[in-house]
Amino acid sequence: MALYDNAAAKDLPLEQDLDLLARLLADTIRTETGEDTLKQIEAVRELAVRFVWEADSTAADELATTLATLSHDNTVALARAFSYFSHLSNIAEDLHHNRRRRYHRMQGSQPQRGSLAHSLDALVARGISAEAIKNMVAATLIAPVLTAHPTEVQRKTQLDCERTIARTLTMRDRQALTPEELEENQIALQRVVLTLWQTREIRAFKLSVKDEIENGLSYFRSTFLKQLPRIYIELEDRLSALTGAPVTLPTFMHVGCWIGGDRDGNPFVTPEVTLHAVARQAAVAFDFYFEEATKLEGELSLSSRLVTVSEAVRLIAAGSPDQPISRAEEPYRQAMAAIRQRILATAHLLGKFRGEILPFEGAAPYACAADLVADLQAIATSLASHGSALLASGRLRRLIRAVTVFGFHLAPLDMRQHSGVHERLVAELFQKAGLEDYLALDEAARRTVLLRELASARLLVTPYVQYSEETAKELAIARTAAQVHAKYGAAALPNYIISNATSVSDLLEVAVLLKEVGLVALSPQPFAAVNIIPLFETIPDLRGSDSIVRELFGLPAWRQLLASRGNVQEIMLGYSDSNKDGGYLTSNWELYKAEVKLVEVFRQAGIQMRLFHGRGGSVGRGGGPSYEAILAQPAGSVAGQIRITEQGEIIAAKYSDAEVGRRNLETLLAATLSASFPPEQALQADTPERLDLLERLSGMAYREYRDLVYATPEFITYFREATPISEIAKLNIGSRPAARKATNSIADLRAIPWVFSWAQSRLMLPGWYGFGTAIEDYRRERGEAAIEELAALYRDWPFFRATISNMEMVLAKSDIQIASRYATLVKDADIAARIFGRIKAEWRRAVDAVLAITGHKELLGDNPLLARSLKNRLPYLDPLNHIQVDLIKRFREGDESEDVLYAIHLTINGIAAGLRNSG
Numbered sequence: 070m071a072l073y074d075n076a077a078a079k080d081l082p083l084e085q086d087l088d089l090l091a092r093l094l095a096d097t098i099r100t101e102t103g104e105d106t107l108k109q110i111e112a113v114r115e116l117a118v119r120f121v122w123e124a125d126s127t128a129a130d131e132l133a134t135t136l137a138t139l140s141h142d143n144t145v146a147l148a149r150a151f152s153y154f155s156h157l158s159n160i161a162e163d164l165h166h167n168r169r170r171r172y173h174r175m176q177g178s179q180p181q182r183g184s185l186a187h188s189l190d191a192l193v194a195r196g197i198s199a200e201a202i203k204n205m206v207a208a209t210l211i212a213p214v215l216t217a218h219p220t221e222v223q224r225k226t227q228l229d230c231e232r233t234i235a236r237t238l239t240m241r242d243r244q245a246l247t248p249e250e251l252e253e254n255q256i257a258l259q260r261v262v263l264t265l266w267q268t269r270e271i272r273a274f275k276l277s278v279k280d281e282i283e284n285g286l287s288y289f290r291s292t293f294l295k296q297l298p299r300i301y302i303e304l305e306d307r308l309s310a311l312t313g314a315p316v317t318l319p320t321f322m323h324v325g326c327w328i329g330g331d332r333d334g335n336p337f338v339t340p341e342v343t344l345h346a347v348a349r350q351a352a353v354a355f356d357f358y359f360e361e362a363t364k365l366e367g368e369l370s371l372s373s374r375l376v377t378v379s380e381a382v383r384l385i386a387a388g389s390p391d392q393p394i395s396r397a398e399e400p401y402r403q404a405m406a407a408i409r410q411r412i413l414a415t416a417h418l419l420g421k422f423r424g425e426i427l428p429f430e431g432a433a434p435y436a437c438a439a440d441l442v443a444d445l446q447a448i449a450t451s452l453a454s455h456g457s458a459l460l461a462s463g464r465l466r467r468l469i470r471a472v473t474v475f476g477f478h479l480a481p482l483d484m485r486q487h488s489g490v491h492e493r494l495v496a497e498l499f500q501k502a503g504l505e506d507y508l509a510l511d512e513a514a515r516r517t518v519l520l521r522e523l524a525s526a527r528l529l530v531t532p533y534v535q536y537s538e539e540t541a542k543e544l545a546i547a548r549t550a551a552q553v554h555a556k557y558g559a560a561a562l563p564n565y566i567i568s569n570a571t572s573v574s575d576l577l578e579v580a581v582l583l584k585e586v587g588l589v590a591l592s593p594q595p596f597a598a599v600n601i602i603p604l605f606e607t608i609p610d611l612r613g614s615d616s617i618v619r620e621l622f623g624l625p626a627w628r629q630l631l632a633s634r635g636n637v638q639e640i641m642l643g644y645s646d647s648n649k650d651g652g653y654l655t656s657n658w659e660l661y662k663a664e665v666k667l668v669e670v671f672r673q674a675g676i677q678m679r680l681f682h683g684r685g686g687s688v689g690r691g692g693g694p695s696y697e698a699i700l701a702q703p704a705g706s707v708a709g710q711i712r713i714t715e716q717g718e719i720i721a722a723k724y725s726d727a728e729v730g731r732r733n734l735e736t737l738l739a740a741t742l743s744a745s746f747p748p749e750q751a752l753q754a755d756t757p758e759r760l761d762l763l764e765r766l767s768g769m770a771y772r773e774y775r776d777l778v779y780a781t782p783e784f785i786t787y788f789r790e791a792t793p794i795s796e797i798a799k800l801n802i803g804s805r806p807a808a809r810k811a812t813n814s815i816a817d818l819r820a821i822p823w824v825f826s827w828a829q830s831r832l833m834l835p836g837w838y839g840f841g842t843a844i845e846d847y848r849r850e851r852g853e854a855a856i857e858e859l860a861a862l863y864r865d866w867p868f869f870r871a872t873i874s875n876m877e878m879v880l881a882k883s884d885i886q887i888a889s890r891y892a893t894l895v896k897d898a899d900i901a902a903r904i905f906g907r908i909k910a911e912w913r914r915a916v917d918a919v920l921a922i923t924g925h926k927e928l929l930g931d932n933p934l935l936a937r938s939l940k941n942r943l944p945y946l947d948p949l950n951h952i953q954v955d956l957i958k959r960f961r962e963g964d965e966s967e968d969v970l971y972a973i974h975l976t977i978n979g980i981a982a983g984l985r986n987s988g
Contacts, residue, residue, distance in 0.1 A: 080937075083165040086238060087941075090157040093255070093262045094150065101266055102146050109135075109143050110150050117944035136951050145972050148952055151945040152979025153265060156227070158945075159722070159982065160235050162938055167728045168242060183696045185300070188739035189307055197746050199311030206304070206321050209709035210679060211741050213734070214325035214483065215288070216716045217281040217335075225284050226268055228725055232291065233261050235726050271800070271974045278329055278342045285328045286353050288720060289479060292730035293324050294357045298470035300735055320473055322738060325564075325712065326350070326480040332546065333485045333568045334819070339542070340549040343482070347553050347561055348420050350479035355416035357475075358441070361468045362409040368464065369401035369448075371457065379451035385444055390431035401448060408444050411435055419477065419556065437558065438476040445469045478561035484550065485566040485604075490543060491578040495519070497540045498529040498581075512572055519577035520626055523584055524591050543582070550599070551586040559598050566641055566681075570603030571610055573621050580630070595629035602681065606643030608651040608771075611659045614640070615666035622674040631676060637710070640667060641681035645820030652774030652839040657872050658767040664706040665755065672705075679710035693875035695733070699740035701871035704751045707744040713737070717821070722985055754866055762858065763869070769846050770839035777838065777907065778815060783897075785815060787904040790895040792826035793957055796973050828882075829980050830891040831950055834908065836879035841914025844922075859922045877919050881928040881939060882984055885912055887950045894957060946983040949976045 099107045113135055119128035139147065173181060180186035192202060237257050240246075246254060301318065308316040329346025332338040371378075378400045386400045389407035396403050410432035417427070418434045435441045446469060449461035496507040505518055522529065530544060553562045565583065567575050579601050583589040588598040605614040618640065621627050631638055642663060648656040664680065671678040684698070699707060715723065724730040778784055788794065815823070827834045848855045862869040888905070895901035916928065929936040953976035960969050 079169070080165070082168060082242070083161060086161040086164060087158060089255075089258070090161060090234075090262075091154060093259050094153055094157065094266075096259070097262050097266050098146065098150055101263075102142075106143055106146050109139065110147050113147060113948050114151075114944055117948050121940060121943040121947065132948065133951060136948060137955065139952075141968065141972070144952055144956070145968075145975065148949060148972055148975040148979060149266070149270070151949050152270070152975055152982060153262075154945050155942060155979055155982035156231060157234070157262075158938075158942060159985065160231055160238065163726055163729050164235060164238055164242065167239075167726075167732075170732070183736045183739055185303060185307070185735050185739050185742075188742045189311070192742065192746055193311065195746070195748065199308055201746075202742065203308050203312065203316055203318070205709050205745055206308075206742075207319055209321040209741065209745070210712070211322040211709075211738060212325045212481075212712040213715045213737060214327060214681075214712055215285050215480075215720055216327040216714050217278070217285070217329075217331065225287060227265065227270060228287070228721055230261050230265050230268070232725055234258060237261070270978055271971060278335070278337050279345060281328050282342075282346050282349055285326060285720075286349060288724045288730070289324070289350075289353055290357070292724045292727045293734075294354075294471055294475065295467075296727055296731035297322065297324065297474055297734060298467040299731065300738060301470045301474070302466060303735075304738070321709075322734075323474055324480050325483060327483050327485060327714075330482040330562070331485040332490075333487050340545040343484075343546065343549050344553070347478065347482055347557055350482070351419050351477055351557060351561075352416065354475050354477060354479040355412060355419075358412050358468070358472060359409060359416070361464060361471070362405055362412055365464055365468070366402050366405035366409060369405060369460065370399055371401050371460075372398045373400050374398055376455045376457065379447065379454060381447040382451045385447060388433075390429035401452075404444075404448055407432075408441070411444075412441065415441075415477065435477075438472050442469055442472050445472065476558070476560055478557045481560060481563050482553075483564040483566055484546070484562065484599075485568060486543070486546075487568045488570055488575040488578070490539065491567065491575065491582065494540050494543050495578045495581060497537060501534045501536065502529050502531075504529075512574055515572075515574040516577060516624075519574060519581055520624070522581050523577070523589070523626060526592060528585055529581070530585050544585070547582050547586045547588075550583070551588055554588065554598055562599070564600045564602055564639070566602045566604050568604050568606070569610070570605060570617070571613070573617055573624070576601050576603055576621060576627075589630065591626055591629065595626075596633040597630040600634060600637075600639050601630075602639045602641050604641040604643055604683065605663065606646035606650075606683075608647055608655065608659050611642070611647055611663040614642075614663045615670050618667060619670050619674075622670070622676060635677075636675070637677045637679055638671070639679040639681055639712070641683055643683040645683065645824075648835055649815070649818075649820045649823050651771050652778075653836050653876065654770040654840050654843060654872070655767045655774065657868075658763050661703060661763075661868055665703045668703060668705045677710065678706070678708070679712065680706060681712040681714075683714050684716075693871065693878070696736045696740040697867070697871045697874065699737070699744050701867040702744060703755065703868070704747040707741060709741065709745045711741055718981060718985070750865075751867070754868070759862065759866060759869075762862070766843045766847060769843035772839075773842040773911070774839035777904075777911075781904070783900045784904060786897070787892075787895055787900055788815070788826070791891045791901070791905070792830045792832075793953065793973065793977065794822055794826040796957060796960070796970070797822055797826060797829070797977060799970060800974055800977065825981075828984055829950075829953070829977060831882070831884040831887045832891075832908065832912070833879045833883045837876050837883075837915045838908070838911055840876060841911050841916075841918050844918035845914050856921050860924065863922050873919060873922055876915070877923065877925075877928055878932075878935065880912075880916055880919060881936070883912065884947070884950075885909055887947060890951065890954045894954065894961070942983045946980060949979045949983070952976055953980070 095107060095111075098110065113132065116128045116132040116135060119125040120132060136144075170181065180190060189202070193199070237254060241251070241254055244250075300322070305316050305318055308318075326346075329338060329343050382400055382404050385407050386403035387407075388411075389403050390410060391406055392403070396406070410428050411434065413426065413428040414432040415434040445465065449458075449465055449469065452458060452461040452465075492508070499505055499507045499518070505514075507515065507518070510518065536544065550562050550565075565579055567579055570576065580589050580597070583597075583599055583601075589601075590596055603614075603617065605611050605617075618638070622638075642660055644656065644660065647659060650656070651659065667678060667680075680702075682698075695713065699711065722729075723733040824835045844855075844859070847859075851858070859869075863873055864870070889909070892901045892905040895904075919928070920926070923930065925931060927936075929939070953973060956969055956973045956976065960973060
C-alpha cells in the first residue's frame with residue numbers, strides 16, 4: 070500500500086492490470102489467429118502509440134498505409150482486438166477507481182466530494198441540523214429510471230463475461246494469494262478472455278422488448294437489490310449518530326423503469342409485453358427475497374433453551390407447514406422457514422417464479438409487502454429483546470429495507486405515449502359515441518368537452534363498437550394498467566408520461582383514457598391512481614411549459630386530482646430533442662429557464678414540483694456527471710424531488726459493477742441532499758446580468774446551429790453520408806425504430822442515432838456546435854472584457870461551469886483530423902468541402918473559447934484522470950475510426966456482404982466502448 074503515497078506511482082496497479090489483460094488478450098489472439106496476425110495488430114498499435122503519445126507525424130502516414138493493406142480477416146481481427154482492449158480498459162479503470170476510494174477510506178482521509186459522508190458533513194458545517202436533513206429525506210423521492218433507448222451495442226453475454234473478469238481481478242487486489250492461487254486466478258481470467266474472443270460480439274438478431282426487459286433486470290440482480298439497502302442503512306446510521314437517537318427512514322429512493330412500458334415510437338410494446346414486464350420484475354424481487362430468507366434460515370440457529378423468543382416469533386414459527394424434529398428448539402429457523410414458504414406462495418400467486426419449486430399447501434401468501442416486512446421486523450425486535458441486536462443488523466436489516474424499497478413489484482414501471490396518439494384516440498372515441506368532432510375543436514373547446522367527460526359517470530367505450538387497431542391497442546394498454554394495479558398494487562405502475570406535450574388538453578386526454586378503466590375519477594370522489602406527467606422536449610415546448618402548467622393548475626378539476634396524490638405534480642424535461650432542435654448551449658439554457666419559471670408557477674400554486682430529467686449518455690443528450698448536473702440546477706428546483714433517466718451504454722457503465730453502482734447511487738443521493746439545501750450564493754446566482762448574458766449567447770448559438778442543421782439544404786446529405794447513421798440503423802441494438810417517421814428529415818430522426826452517429830465520426834457536433842460563434846461574436850462586441858466576464862461565470866455559477874465542463878469533455882473526445890476522413894465519404898466533393906469546412910471552423914472557435922474561459926492550456930486541463938484515460942484509449946480508437954471509414958466506403962460502393970457489415974459493426978462496438986458515453 071505504500072505505493073499509494075507516491076503520487077508518481079499511484080496508478081501503478083492500474084498499469085499492472087492493463088498489462089495483464091493486454092497480455093492475456095494477446096496470448097488469446099496468437100492462439101486463435103496465429104503469430105503473423107498478432108504481429109500485424111501489434112505493429113498497428115505501436116504506430117498509433119507513436120502518433121498519439123510521441124506526436125510523430127510520420128506515424129500517421131505509416132498507420133494509414135498499414136491499415137489500407139490489411140487483409141479482410143486481419144482487419145476483422147484488429148477491430149475485435151482493439152474493441153476488446155477498450156472494454157478491458159473500462160473494467161481495469163473502474164476497478165482502479167474502486168481501489169483508490171477504498172485506500173482513501175482505509176487511511177481515514179476526508180470524505181471525497183460526491184460521497185454521502187461529504188455531503189452530510191458539508192450540510193452540518195453550514196448549520197443545517199440533522200433533524201432538518203431527516204425531515205427533508207422523509208419527504209424526498211429520488212429515482213434513477215432505466216430506459217430501453219438503444220445505444221448499448223454490447224450483448225448481455227459480453228457484459229456477463231466482463232462482470233466475471235471484474236470479480237476475478239478484484240480477487241487479486243483484495244486478497245493475499247499464494248503463487249498457486251495467483252496462477253489459478255490468471256488461468257480463470259484467460260478462460261473468460263478466450264470465451265469473449267470466441268463469442269460473437271454483434272447480435273445476429275434484433276432485440277425484442279422481452280430481451281430488453283431481461284437485460285434491465287440483470288442490473289437489479291447484480292447491483293440494485295443489494296446496494297440500495299446498504300445506502301439506506303448508511304444514511305440512517307449517520308443521521309442516528311448526528312441526532313443521538315435511532316433513525317428509521319421511509320422509502321425515499323428507488324429505481325424506476327421504462328422497459329416494457331414505453332410505447333412512444335415502439336410498436337412492439339403491447340399489453341402482453343407490459344404484463345410480462347411487471348411479472349418478470351416481481352419474479353426477480355421474490356427470487357431475491359427467497360434466497361435471502363433461505364440464508365437467514367441457515368444463519369439464525371439460536372436455541373430456545375438459550376434465548377427467550379418473543380410470542381410474535383413463536384406465532385410465525387407455528388405457521389410453518391414444515392415442522393421437522395431437527396428444528397424443534399430453533400424457533401428463528403422455524404419462523405424463517407415459514408416466511409420463506411409464504412414468499413414462495415406469494416410468488417406463485419403472482420406468477421413467473423421458480424416453477425420447479427412449489428410451496429407447501431398450507432403456506433398462505435402475503436397480502437402485501439408490508440405484511441412481509443412486519444414478520445421480518447418481528448424477528449428483528451425479538452433478537453434485540455434478548456441482546457442479539459447484532460444478529461439483526463446485517464442480512465436481516467438489509468432484507469427488511471429491500472422489501473420496503475422494492476416491494477412485490479421491484480421497480481415502478483412508467484408508461485409513455487406520444488400526445489398525437491392520445492389525440493387520435495379521443496377523437497375516435499368521441500366520433501363513435503356520436504359526440505363532437507374533436508379534431509375540429511380549438512384548445513378551449515377541447516378542454517371543455519374533456520372536463521365534461523371527466524366529470525361524467527358515463528363511459529365513452531362500449532364493447533359493441535369496433536375501434537381502429539391503434540385505438541383498440543391503447544384501450545387494451547389502459548386496461549392492462551388497471552389489471553396491474555389490481556394484482557401488483559399501484560406502486561407497480563404509478564406514472565403515465567406524455568411525449569410532445571404542447572397543451573393542457575394533452576394531459577386531459579390521458580385523464581379521460583384512464584377514467585375509462587377506473588384509474589382516474591372526479592366523482593363521487595376525485596382520485597387519480599396514476600401520475601399524469603407532461604414531457605416538454607423541443608425549444609418551443611420548453612418556452613411554453615410554464616404557461617401550460619399555470620393553466621393546468623387553474624383547472625379546479627385538476628387541482629382535485631392532484632390533491633388525491635399529495636399535491637405533487639411531476640414534470641419531465643427532455644434534453645435529447647431540445648438539443649437536436651436548438652443545439653447544445655440553447656438546449657441547456659432553455660431547460661434552465663424553464664425550470665426557473667416552473668419553480669415560480671409551482672410556488673404560486675402551492676403545489677410540490679418533481680422534475681424528471683430525460684438525460685441520455687452523451688453530452689449531446691444531456692449527459693455528463695450526475696453530481697455536477699444536479700448541483701447546477703436552479704435553486705429550488707430539486708427540493709428532494711428528482712428523477713433521472715439512465716439510458717443505453719450508461720446503464721452498464723454505471724451499474725454492471727456492484728461497487729461502481731453503489732457509488733453512482735450514493736452520488737445521486739448526495740447531490741440531491743446538497744441541492745435541496747442550496748447555499749446563499751446559489752440562491753443569488755441568477756442575477757439579471759447573468760440571465761441577460763446567457764440569453765444573448767444562447768440566441769447567437771441558436772442562430773448558428775439552426776442555420777447549419779435546418780437552413781442548409783445540403784446538410785442532411787452531409788450527415789447521412791459523412792456518418793455511419795445508415796450502418797448504425799442496421800445494428801441489432803434495440804427493439805425501437807431509429808426514426809419516428811420514414812422521412813429524410815432531421816426533425817423526424819430520433820435523438821439517439823443523431824448523437825451516436827456524430828460520436829462515431831469523432832465530431833460530437835451535438836455537444837458543442839454554435840458555442841464558438843456565440844463567444845466570438847460576444848468578444849467582438851466586448852473585447853477582452855468578454856472573456857473576463859465569462860471566466861467569472863465559469864468560476865462562480867454552477868450552471869455555466871457544468872455546461873462548459875461537459876462541452877470540454879466532448880471537444881477532447883472529438884478529433885477533427887479523423888472527422889475529415891469521414892467527410893471523404895460524401896459523394897459530392899463540393900458539399901463535403903463546404904459543410905466540413907464550416908464545421909471545422911466552428912470546432913476551432915469552440916475549442917479556443919473553452920480554453921479562454923477555463924484558463925486551461927489544453928482540453929481537460931483540470932481533469933488529469935479523464936485526460937489520461939482518453940490518451941490511453943486513443944491508440945485503439947483512432948485505428949478503429951480509420952478502418953471504419955474504409956469499410957463504409959467499400960460497403961456503400963457495392964460490397965454489401967455480411968462480412969463487411971459485420972466488420973463495420975465491430976468498429977462501432979469498439980469506438981462506443983472507447984468513448985464510453987457516446988449515445
